[in-house]
Amino acid sequence: MNQQMLVLIQCQDQVGLVAIISNTLSAYHLNIINMREYVDEASNKFFVRVVCNGTNSDTEELQLSLAAVLPAHAQIQVNPSRRKKTVVLVTKEHHCIADILVRQHFETWGSEVQAVIGNYDDLKPFVEKFDIPFHYISHEGLSKKDFEEAIISQIKQYDYDYIILAKFMRILSPDFVKTFEKKIINIHHSFLPAFIGANPYKQAFERGVKIIGATAHYVTDDLDEGPIIVQDIRHINHTYGIKNMVSAGKEIEKAVLSRAIRLLTEDRVMLNGNKTVVFD
Missing domain, CATH: 3.30.70.260 (ACT domain)
Incomplete structure (x- = not known):
């Protein structure tokens, strides 16, 4: 056969x-x-x-x-495994993790979330509706080293192919990145390399841009400069305030991250130094 x-x-x-x-x-x-x-x-x-x-x-x-x-x-x-296992890190925003879990629930792709880890517990009730473990690890009262060691320890309890930062709004240390080298995928809310770092929509508004975008990329020691997997944009105009940009940006973010995960699960992404080869 x-x-x-x-x-x-x-x-x-x-x-x-x-x-x-x-x-x-x-x-x-x-x-x-x-x-x-x-x-x-x-x-x-x-x-x-x-x-x-x-x-x-x-x-x-x-x-x-x-x-x-x-x-x-x-x-x-x-014949690499076509059912990729992921651990997802979140903070408070729900749009990306919601899209991921709904796609998994209806089996529309080959990604399987093993657990969700959050530095706030806001999303715990939602995640548990899908019978997926949620681990709350607060960054408050802990040094960055202790906080990251707690997350690392929790991640290692699971079998995983990738770690997905679904709006996990913390800058990771080089030691953390090295522990999971070439395994961490982030969604950044701008069309990189423009507006690196925090508050990109505020930066974009103040610059008067006419497009906004999102970028899914591998995480490296260089902030928001890892190999890019997927990017997309949306045209805007002078009537968009920061709130309008954020609202429109969230739709782009979840679409870009989901596409990146799909490409990874289908083994269509190959690393080439600080770039990627994507056979879409």
Whole structure:
């Protein structure tokens, strides 16, 4: 019986890589349904996402065979889990976490929230309506180090692929980021790199912008400068005050974050230094 397989590869570029990969898959009687590739000429790196089907299910053997014919140190994944597990961090705002939980409830994507952690307990009753654990860890009265250690300890109680900052309005330390390197996804309420940091809508209003936006990105040590996954904008005009901007921005934020999570769950995002390759 045929089954679908997903192969993800990134490596140094060289002539004939598409042929090498295609021939290897053919040798395993795998038929390519879709192949998307990209070459970053500046770094001489090759990226490819291949969807194929066939009767051969020996993923470990296929991975070894690909490694044997690809450039040294190639990163190869065969059939990564399509059901990504997440831990979500929140503060008080509900629009992003509500969108995530409703999508999960109706099984419209391959993301599964294991737990929600909040530094306020405002969202606890809502989250628990979906039978998902909510952990309240207050930042008040604790040093930043102790607060983050408490969150780290709680996160490690769960199995996770990503940690989603769904309007978690705290700046994370380099130690925290390093603990979950390449695993933390944030939604920032501006079209980065414009208006980095706090109060971006106030900054945008004072600048008199005619578009507002949101950015979903990986979290790194550099505030709001991690690799960008998804961005979107909305046109506004001079009649928009800060409250109007915030209201419109929330709609963009939840849409952008949800799209980023969907792309991650479908293994369509590959890191390329401080950029991403997104096969949407």
